[in-house]
Amino acid sequence: MPSPEAELVVYNWLDYIGEDVIPSFQEKYPVKVKYELFDDIEVAYAKLGQDGSGYDISFPTSVDIPRFRAAGTLLKLEKSLIPNIVNLGPEWADPGYDPGNEYSVPYMWWTTGIAYDTTKIKETLTSSEALWDPKYRGHISMMDDYAETFGLALKQLGHSVNTTDTAQLDAALALLKQAKPLLRTYTNDTVTTMVGGDVWVGMIWGSDLYQIRAELENENHVYYIPEEGSVRGSDTAVIYSGTKHPIAAHLFLNHLLDAKVSASNTNFIGYMGPNEAAKQYIDPEILADPAVNPDKAILDKLEELLDLPNAVDEEYLSRWQALKAGG
Structure with missing residues (x-):
């Protein structure tokens, strides 16, 4: 295997990598990793530009891979340098957005739903209508x-979440527009806003619930996929x-695809x-948590963007x- 370069520049979502992943890579290889963060994918894309603008690796949503491939934004992968790609589960070995994983490797998958603080909201929520409920004004x-x-x-x-109908x-x-006056904020950092107590109910990527509970050291927050349906993505x-x-x-x-x-x-x-090979090492509580690893009945309510x-x-x-803009 050829020797790696001495540096690597990685650009990733906030709170989206394990604390041991980069240190263990730097212990294995003589590579210094420069790691930068973003919390808005469109801002990140603008910064990355056509060819990465000095960044080596980033983590785009799967829906964007086809246009990045067509635009020449991505490097075609040399699979001989990624032997751990065999660890992927069968449903990820040939994804529709990147047949054969020629230009990308799957990283994480997620659902979008709603979380709420049960110390503030006593009723059981099941619908997305909760985000339009004036009882929660200023905390949505x-x-x-x-x-x-x-x-x-x-x-x-x-x-459909993919409608082309302008009406x-x-x-x-x-x-x-009806919901906007009720909101506290638009944010992708729901972990911080919910941990801080400012937001009682809000849209969230399902697995962020795990981080909220870990930071607060309690299970007062509940996550659900609205009965109307929602988004699944990767x-x-x-x-x-x-x-x-x-x-x-x-x-x-x-390294990311190593099972452990x-x-x-x-x-x-x-x-x-x-990563199918990783499941034997994953915390059983995570595997059993429908917010993180939902069953087929829940997945059937979701659409891919x-x-x-x-x-x-x-x-x-x-x-x-x-x-x-308020218009």
Whole structure:
């Protein structure tokens, strides 16, 4: 195996890697990892640019892989440097967004739902309508993510999260405008806002509940997938075409796919990975938690976000910008 470069630059979501993952990689290889964080994927994409802009590895959502492939943004992977790719479960070996995992490796998968603080909200919540309930004014959050938040509204209206119907998008925008005066914030860092007590009920990626409970050292927060349905998605790990450290980058992807490293990652951040070989090392409580590892009945209520045509994506984005601007 060729020797790695001396440095590696990684750009990842906030709170989205186990505390031992990078140290164990640096112990294994003579590589210094520069690790930077983001909490808004669109801001991250703008910073990464066409070829990574000096970053080697990042973690885009699977829905974005087809357009990144087409644009030449990603480096085609050299599988001989990623032998641990055989650890992937069969459903992840040939994903539709990247056949054969030629340009990405699956990282973590997740569901989007709603969490609430049972010390503040005594009733059992089951619907997304909770985010429109004036009883919780000033203590509600929605995601700062146009696809996720429009998806929530579209599902509440009985539509697909991937609709191309502008009338349905207008209806979703009107619904979200009704909720806006009730909100405390739009945020993707729901862990911080819920731990701080400012938000009683809000949109959340399911596995963030694990982090909330760990930080508060109690189980006062409950997570549910709205009865109307919601989103299931996955994130990937990729190497950018402008990488200056391609060998180190491949070795890092291989490290992420090591069974024990992958399990350690899941045990720390609470997200399920695609690594079948890792399951024997994952905390049984996580495997049994429907917020992290839901059963088929729950998964059947969910939709994957699709890579929509640019013109359709602009329809979503323009309405989101109008909502955020107050228009």
